[in-house]
Amino acid sequence: MKNLFFIAFLVISNSLFGQGIDITVTGGWVNNISPSDISEAGNDYPTPYTSTINQTLLTIIPKNYKKLIYVYVTRSDIAWHNNLTLKIRRTSNGTNNNNTINGGLLYQTITSAPSPVTTLFTCEGPFINLSFQYEITGISVVLPVQSYATTIMYTVMH
Amino acid sequence: MRRLIFIICGFCAISSFGQNQGSVNATFNLSQVAMLDLEPNNSTVTLNLSSAIEAGEMAVVVMTNNEKWINFSSAVTSAAAPRSISIKIEDGQVPAGIYLKLSTSNYVGIGQGVLGLPAGILTLDSTPQTIISGIKGAYTGDGINNGYKLNYYLEIYDYKLLDFNQTATLSITLTLSDL
Numbered sequence: 001m002k003n004l005f006f007i008a009f010l011v012i013s014n015s016l017f018g019q020g021i022d023i024t025v026t027g028g029w030v031n032n033i034s035p036s037d038i039s040e041a042g043n044d045y046p047t048p049y050t051s052t053i054n055q056t057l058l059t060i061i062p063k064n065y066k067k068l069i070y071v072y073v074t075r076s077d078i079a080w081h082n083n084l085t086l087k088i089r090r091t092s093n094g095t096n097n098n099n100t101i102n103g104g105l106l107y108q109t110i111t112s113a114p115s116p117v118t119t120l121f122t123c124e125g126p127f128i129n130l131s132f133q134y135e136i137t138g139i140s141v142v143l144p145v146q147s148y149a150t151t152i153m154y155t156v157m158h
Numbered sequence: 159m160r161r162l163i164f165i166i167c168g169f170c171a172i173s174s175f176g177q178n179q180g181s182v183n184a185t186f187n188l189s190q191v192a193m194l195d196l197e198p199n200n201s202t203v204t205l206n207l208s209s210a211i212e213a214g215e216m217a218v219v220v221m222t223n224n225e226k227w228i229n230f231s232s233a234v235t236s237a238a239a240p241r242s243i244s245i246k247i248e249d250g251q252v253p254a255g256i257y258l259k260l261s262t263s264n265y266v267g268i269g270q271g272v273l274g275l276p277a278g279i280l281t282l283d284s285t286p287q288t289i290i291s292g293i294k295g296a297y298t299g300d301g302i303n304n305g306y307k308l309n310y311y312l313e314i315y316d317y318k319l320l321d322f323n324q325t326a327t328l329s330i331t332l333t334l335s336d337l
Contacts, residue, residue, distance in 0.1 A: 042229025
């Protein structure tokens with residue numbers, strides 16, 4: 001009974017006093033790899049494939065603007081192949097009122113469990129529509145023909 | 159007192175900690191691929207028989223441009239049956255007294271994947287014959303010295319049937335297929 005009260009207390013106080021962070025992530029990447037990408041018989045697909053520079057948009061609104069926010073990215077595979085490597089880079093600062101943001105401008109591999117999550121960048125304050133670009137390597141005729149899919153998880157924490 | 163400390167600690171932890179998650183999907187749809195090419199080109203192979211230089215010697219086979227390289231790119235599902243490349247004389251007839259032979263080398267080159275196995279030496283006719291079997295997801299590499307080298311040549315099987323005034327033009331088809 002005591003434990004139940006304590007859990008209820010944590011939940012209520014978190015909603016009242018917790019310094020949460022609201023985020024919005026939009027824009028997945030669907031790439032239909034076409035055989036016409038192969039320039040001539042005997043060749044493989046050209047690699048890497050890259051998305052548009054603003055393929056995904058991320059908005060971060062923290063309740064406390066003064067705290068350093070860590071943004072992590074990781075993969076949760078739906079159907080994947082070990083030869084595939086998915087990378088990400090930040091391509092803009094979004095709308096930010098000159099708030100501080102560091103890192104993420106170079107491509108980093110998005111790993112999946114049990115590998116450690118990738119720290120994409122850090123920032124302070126709100127950011128609207130930070131843009132991201134992806135790169136995939138390993139697409140090949142050698143891979144079995146199917147759809148390969150993964151969920152890219154963005155985690156913000158302070 | 160103990161409960162109070164517990165509550166204060168919990169409150170501090172909550173008030174200093176914030177986390178949230180969002181996600182998007184990335185999907186890559188691969189398609190079946192079946193591409194076949196001859197290198198350095200698909201120009202005509204010329205095979206000539208010339209009469210012997212001295213009486214009692216065999217006729218001389220003179221061959222020009224008789225080597226070709228097969229390049230291919232193939233992508234299949236994991237459940238798909240292996241592919242093969244077949245060859246047949248599509249049009250025309252080999253002159254009497256000689257066989258048109260084809261030798262297929264082992265694979266060489268910079269390709270990767272399940273590239274299949276060559277059939278070796280075949281006598282060509284109008285029936286499709288497999289020259290490379292067991293191909294799955296693979297690419298041979300592009301250009302000469304990549305893939306399987308094809309070597310066309312003539313073999314005389316009956317001298318009395320030879321007609322040195324005869325010329326034949328044959329059309330030969332190579333097909334990459336699921337079998």
